[in-house]
Amino acid sequence: MKPQVVQGTRDFSPQEVMRRNYIFDTLKHLFLIYGYQPLETPAMENLDTLTGKYGEEGDQLLFKILNNGDFLTQLKPEKLDSYQNLEVDKSDRKKVLQKERIAQQIAFDLCKRGLRFDLTVPFARYVVMNRNEISLPFKRQQIQAVWRGDSPQKGRYREFYQCDIDVVGSDSLLYEAELMQIYDQAFYQLNLGVKIRINHRKLLEGIAEAVQKKELFVPMTISLDKLDKIGWNGVGNELSQLGFSTEDIDFLQNLLSTKNWEQIKLKFSKENSSAQKGLKEIDEVLAYLKSYRFQNRFEVDLTLARGLSYYTGCIFEVEVDTQLEGQSEVKMGSIGGGGRYDNLTGIFGWEGISGVGISFGADRIYDVLLQLDKFQKAEKAVGDVILLPMDKDCISYAFELAHFFRKAEIKTEVYPEASKFQKQMKYADKLGFPFAIIIGTEEIQSGLLTLKDMASGTQYKMSKEDILKKLGLN
């Protein structure tokens, strides 16, 4: 039998683990400096915690877990009868359909748990369950895997990692400013130039209101969001089909091509209460950030639309700054996003808790850093040096020498047998050790070991103390 990995999931090789941890560790530490406390929740949640939270489509993508143990006590006689009653139809096709429904029903009745679909619902559950211990505002970071039964394709996995920070229990806009700062610092530390955009749901509503198309707010914003891809020709066509007049479209084009924030503000009437609320809140966020010097591009973008069924205030999105990174291939779309939402915990009966949060798209960030060759700072999985014993009597010496190096935090390997020199060298080379130490009887007696630079092939005769100094500097 040929074993396989589950479709849509991945093994992470040592080098991948080290590089992923470089991203995660950078973010975790930064989040901690900003007061976001780490939380971890179980992979499994009760299905009644998960279902109904992600829409019908989401529910269908939930991975359900078959209950363990005694099926008989789980399936009550009434249930069994109800399955029986489903089997009424006689035509062949319908019989199959009926049985399929029975099978599905039985299977569902035998599943009361599922794998978490995101980190937000488990977080809300945690907050509600621990409401008496938690002090609000509560800031948490969470980096864990989630599972979705989507059909796998390039860049879309059934197991992938989410990396979220959220504050709940305060509607202070200070947090919006803080989160923008964190995006900026995070990508600065990861050495990736990005563009951070901010918008506000109410401002999008206000734009629709400005052209008396409040009822078309959602399709309008979805269309505006495509501006980057299809340009004003495309967007204009779409809007016109939605019922926007030429004047409306001209107004929108003029508004959205205005880049100066003060001028944007002047384009909305004082009576447009949605717009004014959005403008005022963005203004406050900008005021907090006035003296902060962004390392990345940061801008208000009225075309930005995301999570409109979910976010109620500011919305954010981050993408690679292709002007800065200068790589046309790096078209990864969004590598982060978030916003303010009301009532996170309402789904579990605790109403009126406002929150704001952002995520980092770990898989995409990984891909981008790899493409741009930006993992120099990631710790390497491969060792610093390998000790090669030339005959059997040298193995013990090599083992003791390894301890000498390891104590000094040098990643050290010992070839475990006195195999042929060529075989040992081949192993050292294939694993990518930068240095090898060749240990023979003569070397042990003289105390002068042979250090080989694997890349250049150069050999040095050195004492173990001198080798330690040299390795410590690498």
Added chain:
Amino acid sequence: MKPQVVQGTRDFSPQEVMRRNYIFDTLKHLFLIYGYQPLETPAMENLDTLTGKYGEEGDQLLFKILNNGDFLTQLKPEKLDSYQNLEVDKSDRKKVLQKERIAQQIAFDLCKRGLRFDLTVPFARYVVMNRNEISLPFKRQQIQAVWRGDSPQKGRYREFYQCDIDVVGSDSLLYEAELMQIYDQAFYQLNLGVKIRINHRKLLEGIAEAVQKKELFVPMTISLDKLDKIGWNGVGNELSQLGFSTEDIDFLQNLLSTKNWEQIKLKFSKENSSAQKGLKEIDEVLAYLKSYRFQNRFEVDLTLARGLSYYTGCIFEVEVDTQLEGQSEVKMGSIGGGGRYDNLTGIFGWEGISGVGISFGADRIYDVLLQLDKFQKAEKAVGDVILLPMDKDCISYAFELAHFFRKAEIKTEVYPEASKFQKQMKYADKLGFPFAIIIGTEEIQSGLLTLKDMASGTQYKMSKEDILKKLGLN
């Protein structure tokens, strides 16, 4: 609705996460220094990878995942007919049983994936799948959650973490020695005194052979393993019931009370080939470790028996050294174990690959360290300082000051509103900040801020630069 965590699983609070990461990070780093490369595999494996690997009992504890998508195409008509044919019996009880069997059958037919049960089988799968890329010997570390459908009880969870290192592809006993050194170093770094015991499967076989009871090797070792708990009276009774004579039991008692390794070796005849093989291999391991100074107790223990259906060579076990830690309550049993096994990858068709490995019982180690109050070195989740703005105009100043501290790696929080002083202090206190900085208009103008030591209540007037110095020293 009152949300709940799945029975047998746990949320990890910020402090718990930090402490668990202290353990994991200590181990991960040590493993890396010793050349064990990190591997991560997906939570889900195909059921044909998992089933048949853990015995019948294990198979029943596997969490199976319901397939997503179209049930109809998954359940072929022949299958549906076979379910139908199961429904033959008419008596009520039997009808229920039949239906339960149908339900179970249907459910199983609808599951082709399961959650990983341990880290060993996924590791074996990885090695076989990547046999062309991997160089042997291959050393890997893996720290991930596993899931088992056991009935939850104190200290037994349905989701728990395993922490394993293994070398495959070499039968060199150097690795046995290396693993003993790693156990010693790991618990030394975690500041926990332990007793590390080693034994050999062949030596246990040799003991049975020495009293001509080879066929009773397994029940004999299971009985000897209880010596700690039930003493020689209990063990003697058990052995006598198994058919051991008084002379046999005397021989065993004499053998096992001999603590000197050289004397132990003399008690076996040269013809006892099992014993001689075990003695020779342990001898070689001890020789490698001759010049290594253990920080913990390390001993050969002929009563140690574990994983006899699995291990073929040396076996190891670690427990808290109650003499050192002096706590009679710390009776946690084994906090680590392992051994050499043949043919890890044989289950996936790659025969003859020997391996040796050890695990760390992360949950138990956590519990022990907590009980013994040994988490001093773990980083704290709580911040270093919180900034308290006394009126609305001070919030921006506080936000900028926070950035000043955060740039210097001080974990900093800002209270996000100009709430009443008492409310802010209560928050600062409940979250456990060691310091608060009170920021009013006067403080901003003078540049002298009020730093409050939360434990003592002492207040200092200091510049932000002086505060930074003071906080940096804590």
